[in-house]
Amino acid sequence: MVKNSNLAKLQPKKTADLRVAQKPDIKTTKYSDINLKKWRDYAHILTGTLWQFPSRLKQHGHSNEYHGNYIPQIAQQMYERYTKKNDVVLDLFFGSGTSGIEAINMNRRCIGVELKDELAEKVSEKFAPKQLVTDVNIICADSTSQLAVDKVKARLEIMGEEKAQFLMLHPPYDDIIKFSDKKEDLSNCATTEEFYDMFEKVAKNGYDLLEKGRFACLIIGDSYKNSEVQPLGFECMNRMRKLGFVLKSTIVKDIQGNERGKGRTANLWRYRALAGGFSIFTHEYIFVFQKV
Numbered sequence: 001m002v003k004n005s006n007l008a009k010l011q012p013k014k015t016a017d018l019r020v021a022q023k024p025d026i027k028t029t030k031y032s033d034i035n036l037k038k039w040r041d042y043a044h045i046l047t048g049t050l051w052q053f054p055s056r057l058k059q060h061g062h063s064n065e066y067h068g069n070y071i072p073q074i075a076q077q078m079y080e081r082y083t084k085k086n087d088v089v090l091d092l093f094f095g096s097g098t099s100g101i102e103a104i105n106m107n108r109r110c111i112g113v114e115l116k117d118e119l120a121e122k123v124s125e126k127f128a129p130k131q132l133v134t135d136v137n138i139i140c141a142d143s144t145s146q147l148a149v150d151k152v153k154a155r156l157e158i159m160g161e162e163k164a165q166f167l168m169l170h171p172p173y174d175d176i177i178k179f180s181d182k183k184e185d186l187s188n189c190a191t192t193e194e195f196y197d198m199f200e201k202v203a204k205n206g207y208d209l210l211e212k213g214r215f216a217c218l219i220i221g222d223s224y225k226n227s228e229v230q231p232l233g234f235e236c237m238n239r240m241r242k243l244g245f246v247l248k249s250t251i252v253k254d255i256q257g258n259e260r261g262k263g264r265t266a267n268l269w270r271y272r273a274l275a276g277g278f279s280i281f282t283h284e285y286i287f288v289f290q291k292v
Contacts, residue, residue, distance in 0.1 A: 031214055032080075032083065033080075033084050042080075051251055078166070078168070078217050080106070082217075083165055083215075084165070086107065089166045089167075090164035090210070091110065092113045092202050093171050094123065109134075110135070110137070111155050111156070112137070114140055114141075115140070115141070115142055115184060117140050120138050120139075139155065144198055149208065156209075163209060163212075166214060169206060169216065169219070169220075171236070172186045174187070175188070176223050192223075192230050195232075196239060199239060200239040200242075203243055207244060213290070215248070215288060216245060217288055218285075218289070219284065221285065224278060227276065233284070237250075237287045245290065251285065252284075252285060252286075253283060253286055254282060255281070255283055
């Protein structure tokens with residue numbers, strides 16, 4: 001495997017015991033290391049519902065060679081606000097490994113489930129061999145399946161955990177970008193309703209594998225089909241609420257400048273918008289949930 005020099009220098013620092021009594025000058029929640037007694041020191045953590053980033057981070061092991069990956073800044077915000085050092089992040093649409101890379105960078109651990117064998121193998125090259133043993137585990141499986149659940153449980157046991165402490169979900173946006181020829185791939189669903197049903201199966205597995213009281217993040221945008229908007233974001237959000245997740249935040253994120261995989265050109269899409277009566281998507285949603 002090819003060793004990534006940036007990641008190799010960023011080994012997670014294990015904490016001795018997260019359950020020790022807190023010092024008088026420290027006040028944290030059960031799910032975060034943020035010291036609430038020094039809350040003014042965390043101005044970099046976004047608490048509003050409109051997120052705008054000038055560009056995608058490309059350093060510290062990240063790259064943009066893969067269509068459809070989410071920007072690392074989302075993982076940074078989510079991990080710092082909703083996880084503690086050494087927590088396990090579960091990503092059921094692992095893709096190019098953004099969740100795992102940022103887990104290493106921020107002293108967390110990660111289990112990623114990826115459907116495509118060749119992508120799982122390629123992404124594993126981004127991590128040092130030791131990291132793949134102790135801190136990042138890439139499972140090649142269908143995230144809707146019981147096999148994926150069993151493999152995640154086995155890895156959690158090796159990591160000394162019963163459940164994951166954070167759930168990251170970044171599914172395909174229906175059939176906008178085709179990721180593989182596999183029938184299990186959500187981007188190959190025959191209908192949008194089938195896409196919703198398959199997504200719900202993944203979300204149910206994530207719910208079952210997530211520790212009670214901890215948080216989940218869904219990153220998704222909408223699509224156009226049959227001359228009308230398909231509200232993928234809100235329907236997937238509702239499917240997660242139906243499973244028992246409590247919705248904590250609905251964030252709108254600007255995606256302008258991060259659409260390389262969609263093949264858009266400004267003039268062509270402006271013409272189509274004017275001719276068809278629709279608006280060009282310049283945003284996606286970040287939904288934050290809690291398992292209570």
